[in-house]
Amino acid sequence: MPCILLIYCWEMGSLKLWRRSSEARLKCHTKTKAILREPRGCEQSAPLKRLIGRTHARTRVHAHCTVVGSIIAVSSSLNIGKAGPLVHTGACIASLLGQGGSKKYGITWRWIRFFKNDRDRRDLVTCGSAAGIAAAFRAPVGGVLFALEEMASWWRSALLWRAFFTAAVVAIVLRSLIDVCNSGKCGLFGKGGLIMFDVTSENVTYHLVDVPPVLVLGIIGGILGSIYNFLLERVLRVYNLINEKGYAYKILLACSISIFTSCCLFGLPWLAPCRPCPTDAIEACPTIGRSGNYKKFQCPPGHYNDLASLFFNTNDDAIRNLFSKGTDTEFHHISILIFFVTCYILSIFSYGVVAPAGLFVPLIVTGAGYGRFIGMLMGSQSNLNHGLFAVLGAASLLGGSMRMTVSLCVILLELTNNLLLLPMIMLVLLVSKTVADTFNGNIYDIIMKLKGFPYLEAHAEPYMRQLTVGDVVTGPLQCFNGIEKVRNIVHVLKTTRHHGFPVIDEPPFSDCPVLSGLVLRAHLIVLLKKKVFLPTPVLTGTDITKRFSANDFAKRGSGNNDHIEDIEVTEEEMDMYIDLHPFTNASPYTVVETMSLAKALILFREVGLRHLLVVPKTSNRSSVVGVLTRHDFMPEHILGLHPFLIRSRWKKLRLRPASLTKLF
Amino acid sequence: MPCILLIYCWEMGSLKLWRRSSEARLKCHTKTKAILREPRGCEQSAPLKRLIGRTHARTRVHAHCTVVGSIIAVSSSLNIGKAGPLVHTGACIASLLGQGGSKKYGITWRWIRFFKNDRDRRDLVTCGSAAGIAAAFRAPVGGVLFALEEMASWWRSALLWRAFFTAAVVAIVLRSLIDVCNSGKCGLFGKGGLIMFDVTSENVTYHLVDVPPVLVLGIIGGILGSIYNFLLERVLRVYNLINEKGYAYKILLACSISIFTSCCLFGLPWLAPCRPCPTDAIEACPTIGRSGNYKKFQCPPGHYNDLASLFFNTNDDAIRNLFSKGTDTEFHHISILIFFVTCYILSIFSYGVVAPAGLFVPLIVTGAGYGRFIGMLMGSQSNLNHGLFAVLGAASLLGGSMRMTVSLCVILLELTNNLLLLPMIMLVLLVSKTVADTFNGNIYDIIMKLKGFPYLEAHAEPYMRQLTVGDVVTGPLQCFNGIEKVRNIVHVLKTTRHHGFPVIDEPPFSDCPVLSGLVLRAHLIVLLKKKVFLPTPVLTGTDITKRFSANDFAKRGSGNNDHIEDIEVTEEEMDMYIDLHPFTNASPYTVVETMSLAKALILFREVGLRHLLVVPKTSNRSSVVGVLTRHDFMPEHILGLHPFLIRSRWKKLRLRPASLTKLF
Structure with a gap:
């Protein structure tokens, strides 16, 4: 149980550091009224692999369940580890903070709202997983590196620093707890000190002979x-x-x-024979207590069963x-x-x-x-x-x-x-x-x-070099006009499950179709909910943003998103208009349709995107050809569209020899 | 000196691993004849900070000079470290391999040519610096992390693995050398074993009281x-x-x-007083030999000078x-x-x-x-x-x-x-x-x-959010037509120092100006040198690539680049044409001119680019507005173009309080 305390402690510690930077960031938003135009270097997240998936939609309760379940499972002698659940717990608590606490359980503070964005939530989850390993193995540096090497799919130097801070807090709290528990009040906790398996032997000598x-x-x-x-x-x-x-x-x-x-x-x-007790044993042999190295297990006195000694510990x-x-x-x-x-x-x-x-x-x-x-x-x-x-x-x-x-x-x-x-x-x-x-x-x-998590590998498969992004863009493209009719927005939101839509200024608002940016589903729903409608399609300027605070557009907790079905719009409002310009991300990342798919994947993955707009090579057509999302880069999708690639040598080049697997 | 051996050893080890993957890569090139069209996920390099700079153009000789100089300097009691020179040595040797050995000194092998590209060279230099720290401090894991945290500006999981391999080889070679030197034949080398300063005290006890x-x-x-x-x-x-x-x-x-x-x-x-020798000293007091803890230094017998003991060691x-x-x-x-x-x-x-x-x-x-x-x-x-x-x-x-x-x-x-x-x-x-x-x-x-190295920070300064890429693009843009006159190419290469040029297909080869890609100065020089000229401006297809091998376009060693001044073109040839299409990188990364500068910087830095093409928002103008390079993102350049930003609060937000520095 102290581990849970631990993780709570570190969260508190690192939060203070974060708060300042987040406050500064938020201040910029509100002061400039450029809430949505501000560049989001990491507006989206390459998914924090398993964890985001795991913690999705079941965060609040599961942190505690995991710990309790893990304790019961380990103590029932199931052959499972405690590191995984602790990493999970750390990630859950971090995710809980990242979504602004839990209103339902009353654990929410005003300042937690600063973390309600993709980046901070992802960072918190990474740090949480580092804390999990740090607490499970008392390995703070190992925890940081685990988070770096295996957990995070997108790494920044600031994150390294934060994870290190988290791990340091865990290490110090753990140290203090072991100190407090020195008196023996905490059962087996902290027995053996800070290092779990101290095998230091003074003279580890090995030579080149030992290498083979x-x-x-x-x-x-x-x-x-x-x-x-x-x-x-x-x-x-x-x-x-x-x-x-x-x-x-x-x-x-x-x-x-x-x-x-x-x-x-x-x-x-x-099956194991009884062995006579060694004469120079340090501890009593055979041992009777709950922990000891020489279990008697049906052996005559003065003997022990070595297999039982391993199993019954x-x-x-x-x-x-x-x-x-x-x-x-x-x-x-x-x-x-x-x-x-x-x-x-x-x-x-x-x-x-x-x-x-x-x-x-x-x-x-x-x-x-x-x-x-x-x-x-x-x-x-x-x-x-x-x-x-x-x-x-x-x-x-x-x-x-x-x-x-x-x-x-x-x-x-x-x-x-x-x-x-x-x-x-x-x-x-x-x-x-x-x-x-x-x-x-x-x-x-x-x-x-x-x-089934759509995890995108960091490297491009060789066959992707043979394709251009134009080859994998599918489906009818749903665009919005810069000033769009409410009816259209509601219709598109109801009939598709896309999360981002290109916004294109078409005549009469511009001479020719011009890409204005990308608007997110979540933001459109906020606009519909707040009913910021215009009776006629005219440009309003950005004054309309005054009706919103940055908090309105903050990232919601998992499972807390509003759905388009829940929003009621009257028939009269359906014929009104919304000026999407102030709420459009005016700097979406774009690639030309002739771009190699492999290079587009690298852009997508390295910058950590959710939507990548594909623009045409020539301007004869509309200003956007399609939108690429993570799913469009998945090998299943690409090979589904281009089945001939499955047998091409481009694929074989990287894939492991299937013949070996068939042996089993 | 054994360190130099060390570093040679690891290079040999890790090279073998690389060779296979590089061979596969090269094979793809030649077989598909798509030598230059293949997507270069990392066609360029965000500079490996200091090292690339340091090793530039003086690699071959300086590796040995550094080691010798460092030995002399350290042994002359100058208060300087050996880690830096060793890191430098490792990086130099790695860079030497990365440029295909040295023909001048006869250290070159056929298979080394596989590393003659930006990525492998950069990776090798990173591994070399990791090996340097690993050898200097006998800290293999620390070396890898040093290379990760401080050296590399662009990190891949494959690189982590390679650096780790390098460090492991260093550790094992070092271990063997210490083993060999156990007999005392190597002077002070390896004295004290693998751990340099073993301060393990069995009972490190500290409590919360010790934290303040x-x-x-x-x-x-x-x-x-x-x-x-x-x-x-x-x-x-x-x-x-x-x-x-x-x-x-x-x-x-x-x-x-x-x-x-x-x-x-x-x-x-x-200045230090003489102190009486402790009665329970483990070693002789005062010591006379070259290493010892109790230096006599003008003290009476049975006394030692503590300051001399520190200085004269x-x-x-x-x-x-x-x-x-x-x-x-x-x-x-x-x-x-x-x-x-x-x-x-x-x-x-x-x-x-x-x-x-x-x-x-x-x-x-x-x-x-x-x-x-x-x-x-x-x-x-x-x-x-x-x-x-x-x-x-x-x-x-x-x-x-x-x-x-x-x-x-x-x-x-x-x-x-x-x-x-x-x-x-x-x-x-x-x-x-x-x-x-x-x-x-x-x-x-x-x-x-x-x-004065133009090192690009990984994060965007706050004022960059206020600018678009269009605001920082400067200078007249030098473009080439898809089929370009030799005279123009020579003229542009002679009058500019740019390293990349956009290639644009203009009528009559297309209906409207179409961006064909980006061609590099080095490749243009190769074309001029090989004189692949056409008498008339017609499309030739890609057969022309048969006259080249991948090696022709391989990255040259530092300082070995051909210069346009050295190439002789006759007046007759000046009026001929070159078909640039087969040699153009057809998938350059592009941004729209209205893109926020901060986001463009993130793209530039995360993907690791050298050239970023800026395309216009509308197609009324030419198909490329400008080319962004590292220099265009440097704060000096941006603040030079927009001096009002220096005093804006956007700058103050991140910069350190200058007032504190003024105190000194």
Whole structure:
């Protein structure tokens, strides 16, 4: 629970910094009355990958549910992690702040309104996810880098600074809490200090001879990681089918996984033989308490069951056992193998049940088991002890599944406090990532694709170089005149689901059709709601903006948007006009229709756009040919329009060899 | 010297990875004959800040000069760092590879030609700088983050991966070298192992009570850091004037600084009293050898001079002494104060002399002295020992001067191997950065501005929102027709210094003027050199490209460009024509002339452009209004065109309060 406190704390801290800059920004808006004309460098958001998707429309309640659910799930010994839910929680709370708090639950303040825009909300969510990792692993720098490498699809130096601030607050609050809890009042919290698995051994010596086994470890780890991703995807597909059938099925599924887990945990230790207690054990052997390394489990006195010692511990303690160096003789290699296989299978089946689950901890446990097993096989041929092999094994499986480099490296560094092992960890991560990348994508992309979020990759596929933007623009274009009839606006809003419409000044307001800008659906709805209508189609100037405050156009909370269906316009008003000019974004990004699709994608993604206007090459036609949105850049859409590209070598050039996947 | 080996090694490693992707890219080019039409997502480069500037045109020889110079300068006790020169060396070697090796010195291979393009060269330079930090501080992750946070102005996830690979290779090679040198054959190299200043003290305990003094430390550190930047700028201005006068003055300046340094180092210890040797000293006291902590310096037997112990050591040993925990009684506070002030002054005066110099180590030494002094003032009121105060002091001064967060944090972590101190270091960095940011910019920006590199900030200044791109386009526009007379091309190339020209198809080749694309000066020169002329102005199709290979258009090495003056065209050829279509980049990025300047800047900077075409709002005029380059976005240029903006509140909003600077 302290983690939730943590995250609340940091939010408060970083908010103050933000407030000033946001206030300044808001002041500019209102003072110049250029509310909508102000350039929005990031008027839209390349989606913050999973998180925006995840937090969408279920933010308010779910932050707490996630934490409670995660606690219950982890304590029920399901093989799932706590990092994912904490990242989710952080992102949810941040998103809640970004949408101006929650009026329903009374948690809203006046100054929160400054964050009601796309950019601040996105930044807050990024920082929230950084705080989640920082709190889950006590790895503040790792958290920042995780947010940078895996979460954010659009990065600014200011954001780096803010995420760092967030992580620093988390680190300091965590430190203070551990300080306060030193007296032992908080149960197991903070036991072991700020570093979760301290494996510092004074003399980590390794030589060039140790590199080949580590390379092998990395290669196998990469293969295991990609198989993990592959299997997880298949299991999630099946789970999705089951979960769609209703709540009863969901709970049934969770129960059966839970029972299966319990059977494994209680049944498998029977396979492991009893081992005599070591004579020089530091702690009591066999242990009876809830945490301890020598579980008795049906063994005669003076003996312990090594497999039970791993299974009947918290995940953290199991990792600590596997990582520690003085335990080379504590485990039998068959037990470690069983442990590894069980964890591998359980972690695949446990993710995706209704409980909030993370992937980090299961992968670390599994990888530690795998690494230790390899270490045992190496035996005395290697200078590295089994604990270090376990750390490297965890790195290889994480690298093979998540495919991050810098952030995983730093997180592992912060988890284990073992700086001397850094070159080895870097090597293993690189090898496993490279090996795994030849088979499939990273686990987050797979999950995101499975959930159907339209996530746009940062790079262009090779076949996009063969197309121009004109080739992918589809559908009838819905434009508005600079001064448009209310009836038309209502009609277009009701019959389409577009979020942006080009505004074109046509005669008699200009000599020839001129692109005036882009108006957003949300803003049109505000205009209809406020009924700023003109009886005749004449230019009014910008005085009309005085009737609005910046807050009217602030970004609404998820699910709080007004719908066109809810707005009542009388028949008389239908024949009136709206002057769209003051509410039009007069600087939309544009590309010529002959622009290469690959280059347009780079513009779209790097600048972080939501709408990209396509203008004609010659001016014979209207001044806009079409509007490109994220969906127009999705490979499914493009290949649907141009099916011949599927078999072209342009596609093959980048796509992974499908033949390998077919083997499974 | 092993560092140079290091950097060579990593280059070899990472090259292999690159080669494959570059080969694939090149193959596409030649096979489709679309050599120049292929979309260049990053056809240009937002400049890799200082490095590109620094390495420009003097790469080949200077890599070695830098290393030799740096070794001589550091060993002459000048108070300068080795990180800067190593970063420079790494970048130089990378740049050398990026321009296809050096034919003059015979270091060129066939496959190196794959890197002869803007993107690969830029990536290589970034990786080279990461390798420099990784080698200088044995901080591989810190090196990657340094390259990310401070070096690269344009970042891709592939680049992160490559930089990480580079750093990993450096780490492993370094590890092996330390292994090899374990026998003591390499002098002081590798002494102390992989971690430079190992200050791990088992029980770093600090409580909330310790936060206020640390905050004060951060605030003063921030102020000191900004004063440092301010003074350094002034000193560099004076040095620039002196250095411009000729080599003799340069050397005279370096000599006088060197003599001044020597006077300080030998004179000041006279001020410090002799102290009796501690009875429980681990090493001999007083020491006579070249490295040792208790220098005798004119003291009676059994006594040592603490100031001499700091001055007469290598910088590394001085830092180690200051950082270590068991030395609380070793130094007198007056000595530490003298040491701090001397280092502060010397480091300002030493940077900028003709020797290659870095800033990291002097700042760490100075900061360590400052932190230790504060620690002494605190005395027993704090739980932190003086060594930890020294670490935090170094962090505060680095943060106050360089203004980085994540990378400094990781570098300090890797330097000191002290993970438990991480929250405190984060806090200090944040505080000192925030305090210092209110006064002036970071040291790198100041130096870069002083050198006159046109570096484009990533953010738009507020006054840019008031302007459109049409407001800053200047000068007569030089366009080419799709099929252009050789005489015109030669004339335009000779009379302008532009690097890109819009190509416009005008009647009779089209009904109305149509923008065909952008052609580069370098490509035009290649065309003139190869004399691909047509006797009459007719369209030829793309067969003409068969006469070229991709290599003809490859990016040349710095200073190797052909000049228009060197190309001889006969009077007869002058009246012939060139079909520019096959050599035109048909997908240039464009903006409408009414686009807000701030948004255009974001497009320019995020996508990383060199030329941005401005197209007219209406088609009455020609199809291009102007070309924007980096210089058009520079604040000096914009404020020169619109001087009224200097005093507008739009400018004040972001600029630092000038009044504070006037105080000095």
